[in-house]
Amino acid sequence: MTGPDPRPGHLSPMMTLVFAVVCGVTVANIYYAQSLAGPIARDLRVPPQWAGAIVTLTQLGYGAGLFFLVSLGDIIENRRLTLMLTAGLVLSLAGVLTSTSPGVFLLSSFAVGVCSVGSQVLVPLATWLSPPAMRGRVIGNIMGGLITGIMLARPLASFLAGHFGWRAVFAVSDGLMIATFALLWRVLPVRHPHPRMGYGPLLVSTLRLLVVSRTLRRRMTYQGVLFGVFNMFWTGVPLMLHDRFGLSQQAIAAFALAGAGGALSAPFAGRLADRGHTRLVTGMAMCVAMLSWAVSGWAASAGAMGVLVIAAITLDTAVQANQVVSQRVVYSLSDDARGRLNAAYMTVIFMGGAAGSTLGAWTYFHGGWGLTSLTGAGLVLVSLLLYMTELRSSGMEQPKRI
Template sequence: MSSWITWLLATACGLIVANLYYAQPLVGPISAALGLSPEAAGLVVTMAQVGYVAGLLLIVPLGDLVENRKLVLCVIGLGALALFGAALSTRPSQFLVAALLIGLGSVTVQILIPYAAHLAPEATRGRVVGNVTTGLMIGIMLARPAASFITSVSSWHVVYLVSGTAMIVLALVLGWTLPRRLPTTDVGYRALLASLGHLIATTSVLRRRALYQAFLFGAFSLFWTTTPLLLAGPEFHLSQRGIAWFALAGVAGAVAAPVAGRVADRGWSRAATGAAMLISALAFVLTHIAHAGSTTSLALLVTAAILLDFGVQGNLVLGYRALFVLGAEYRSRLNGLYMATFFMAGAIGSGVGAWAYARGGWALASGIGFALPVIALISFATESRK
């Protein structure tokens, strides 16, 4: 596998997955422009995540059945149309439908990651997947500050217009450069979907890794949905540009992906998994050490963002590595189930986070956020070392 293909896939994953996260720092402006209530503002983020979960279950398994490059181009095209739809939205129903389709289109990244695993040799598969996932993580982290910066000088509509254009360019590049990969699975689409239940029932590694990441990603989504509201509130009074700088600091957490890939290749996944959960829980504790609104409090909030991203992204790659060694013939289905489980938790985390912040402020929201990785750690403690 050529290094330039690895970095092309990493770049593609970053650009595509960013579409899911542009709305997180823009919950306030988008909901205000569309007329959504504060309690319903979380739907701006949640609908895209619901669409993403649906795509993981209905589209990603096709990676085991359909020629991968053709599938990638079709799903990117769907995402581009949805992004233009969001850019032109003036009513809540229009935007929420577009957000749902943006989520569907964004599952392209979960076709590309198993595709990279297919191309990589066994000895370096964790490192390759980690490098590709680094691009995905950087895309997640840069999406928030990019959206805030663009909105601060123009409007949130422009964010989606620019991204839709970028998806068209990306589709042309990938169609020209990616090698074809035709799966060997010979079952039909119905049988392919029916096999998902069998995989869940018979693959304990899948159930465990999906559960761990679900709790961590729920905390992650809750954090990044509510902290822009906290930073824009009376304690910090940050503008959209200030929130963008805060989100940019979270990019540092993306270094966890290649590190986790190398750790997994060396067989240290168990210790690294426990560490990821502890780090994620610690992140929420840090936000309560100093008085809210102080410079120290803001610095600790930035540190918490980096630690949380580090823990969540590291655990994600550890899960990838554990699943991708189970068999190439159902790698896409395993990945779809893995991602669907924890993105469903992410959608719940965003909705609960917005509700909790509206009802009890950061104290309630962060309390729920802290509890999630702690529950994951308790569950992890019951895992057999065998």
């Protein structure tokens, strides 16, 4: 079955829901191991000095896939590319599930990261299928599903591993991805791009976009900082919750589940972007993120758990809102280069997130949550100052062919 014929400017609410769910269950695979590094290392007898690789290799694979595979959406038929990546993810998860040695597990984990970028092929495809006036809303709805998958991955992994062992997490995920492949095979439309270059020039063109597009550079800087401090928070806060409040792993998972409420902001932010309020949303997102960090610092020292939960939700809300409006701007820069634009944008965003994870652990171990919250607020302030220079410019870069 080849899927229905696509029509540019037409994406039904049901297909939007399908895209959102598929993106959520796909991207969740990057984050399961963050809650399972300890049990996996013990079971597979991974040396302590290599335990961090359980998480890092999946993330490195995702970063490699973002740069080397997502841009293929501009030259390869999108349905085929998405199905190939989904099939690769099914096989990679099976490798993780059945691995009995550290080498096989780590290699399979890297492949899981690479193949999880199928979600980033679907987002540009959704914008192609959407009318221009509704692209922000569509991106918001899909990103809401994607972020929900990210936020639910950790508590779900903790729950399943606590009751059935760590392999149960990957067994459930593999089953979900098999069902996802069957669903996409049935409903995903065919979209033939009009390639004007080969693979090598395609990668060079992806890098060139960083040079020629000032708007792309600004948007990836804003979101790179926000996603970085987002990862700082969710790397450091479990450590702080255990040390300061004495929470168990299950209670920390419940805290993370509460933070998933921030994903609800994505559809609303998309609607505001469609109405021309992109800059307003960006400015508000930065201010809210900075305030959230300040409040979280006070809440931790005062022992105010309820306030800390609110700070987590508002920080997530700010990060997701800016992601939606930024993607709408980036995808509007060129109709023919959305795959490359997304590859360049998301690669840099992911690098910011990875740096934030490292910084979150470093600041907490060297200065406690006070240093972590101060660093997070300071980074957002620097980004806000950069954003204020944009307000003095004549306007956003207009869409153009690249």
